[in-house]
Amino acid sequence: MDGGGGGAAAAGGGADDRLAPVLRPVRAGNGFEEALEQILRVLRLGLVPEGERLPAERELAERLRISRVTLREVLKVLTDQGLVESRRGRYGGTFVRARPEPADGGEDELRRRIREVDVEDTLRFREVLEVGAAELCAAHGLSGERANRLRAALDATREAPLADYRRLDTLLHLTLAELAGSPSLAAQYAAVRATVNDLLDRIPLLVRNLEHSQAQHTALVEAVLDGDADGAREVMREHCEGTAALLRGFLVDNTPADNGQG
Template sequence: MDPPDADALTPVLRPVRAGNGFEEALEQILRIVRLGLVSGGERLPAERELAERLGISRVTLREALKVLQDQGLLESRRGRYGGTFVLPRPAAPAVGAERELRRRVAGLDIEDVLRFREVLEVGAAGLCAAHGLTVAQADRLRAALDATHDAPLAEYRRLDTLLHLTLAELSGSATLTGQYAAVRASVNDLLNCIPLLVRNLEHSQRQHTALVGAVLDGDADGAREIAREHCGGTAALLRGFLA
């Protein structure tokens, strides 16, 4: 089948922000599929057009498309009539999978959770950088960062959580730390509903390193901006998979 009229995708496709190109591109393509703007069996717009509309390189676009192929949502076909096609949705999900997803997401206002998480993480990063850390505190933060770098995939989310909890605790506010622990538990429930994506984890690690560096340098504005961007990448993935 021919790709849909470009105007039909205009409300969804838009240039992504530079900091989270992969995650936001994935979110927008997932939205196209989940809204049914490209039906099962239909072809997505050509890679060149998609890349231009999203404002990303074709390499980044292909990485996003590959993730969705691995998830069984898209299929790449070669030849004269080839391209990237949306696969028809199965008549029924895997036994228990849909029920578990609904159980975890039910009753959660995802947007509220994500906004609150961003407020707390941005605030904690700014406080740590502005107030400064002792030598022992700085060593503790570096150790938490190093643990995420060396983490096996199965342990990554736990150690990622510990890094962010450490940053919250080092902010010096027990109330902030308690609130962050609570909202992070909700975020982790959501994260456990989506796949671990190596490309996203690599990007997150670069952001973690930059964030810790800004905190240790006392760059409060930089730390806040990196934290905000980092939260935005996670939010884009969760919206794409769960919205």
């Protein structure tokens, strides 16, 4: 992963603001809780990679519309949980730490995730949002800087090492959702994608699947940039169905004892 100094510049501000769909002004009354939820979502989505720096406190506080005192309370919780660490000095700041592996080897954690998440509901909602975003982008057209953003996100997935693929895959999909022009759609997609990523983290990376996924990404971006709304919709639906099939295969327990056929 990349090291500290450039993280804040990449994450905050400018046209390529990958945090925009997630970091929004919080509502009065729940500033601490909502700010914590949003920054946790940034971490779960991998929008700031391990080893990189979160935006500066002043910028985060301004974007969330909370006081620096409240923000520091949020960051203390994240530090106590081992998710971030504070570094002093000229190149200091708050840096993302690697997520610890479950102490039980992952099996108990896997089953807990399945119990807590309605997998089918999550996958269907994800498909609705993704297919809609792809169709909107193609129908309304992307040109200039917006088209370049989508191409750059696709190119990043092509060059990604295996360990970083899912993070850059997330950024590609999040970029498409943001370019659809609906902040509400982008925010909802960021939320559901965080849940999907939690599920994806419980299954292995399969090279054959990644090759197929990358071919679909290329076809999708071509359809969007060609203004082919029908084609973009169908490629995205097929892409979502492929991910859903993998997750069902690994995560959904269809043994006779559980499905009533025993």
